[in-house]
Amino acid sequence: LHVGRAATAASGSGGGLSAAEMAALSVKLRRVVARASEAFDDLARMCLAGGKASLALDYATRSLELRATIFGKHHAFIQSRLGLYGQAYTGVGQDRYGGALKQFAERGPASDAGHAEAAAASQR
Numbered sequence: 001l002h003v004g005r006a007a008t009a010a011s012g013s014g015g016g017l018s019a020a021e022m023a024a025l026s027v028k029l030r031r032v033v034a035r036a037s038e039a040f041d042d043l044a045r046m047c048l049a050g051g052k053a054s055l056a057l058d059y060a061t062r063s064l065e066l067r068a069t070i071f072g073k074h075h076a077f078i079q080s081r082l083g084l085y086g087q088a089y090t091g092v093g094q095d096r097y098g099g100a101l102k103q104f105a106e107r108g109p110a111s112d113a114g115h116a117e118a119a120a121a122s123q124r
Contacts, residue, residue: 033070034077037063041081044088053091060085 017025040063047056064078064085071077 030070033066037066037081040066041084044084048087048091053088053095057085057088057092060088 040059044056044059044063047053047059060081064081067075067078067081
């Protein structure tokens with residue numbers, strides 16, 4: 001984030017902020033981002049608990065993006081939250097796989113035999 005330009009404009013003096021003021025602003029900004037990220041994590045957990053894996057993945061992704069903006073992609077804070085992202089991603093996969101299994105079960109073996117007959121007929 002470009003805190004320097006925004007802080008300079010906000011100071012009104014045109015001279016910018018001191019190094020100590022910039023450091024304090026940076027710390028405050030990190031805290032705000034961490035709180036927002038935690039809120040997205042909470043939403044992701046609630047969605048997972050409610051069986052909404054796709055929505056949970058969206059919130060977990062937003063949380064990671066916020067953290068990466070401030071802390072960088074390889075920061076320990078990011079690494080510590082990858083588990084929630086993985087859970088959400090796994091849930092989405094299970095939802096999609098479960099849907100495919102349900103469709104297969106609804107078609108049943110009779111339709112598989114029909115596919116086999118059609119394939120055999122096309123080879124003749």
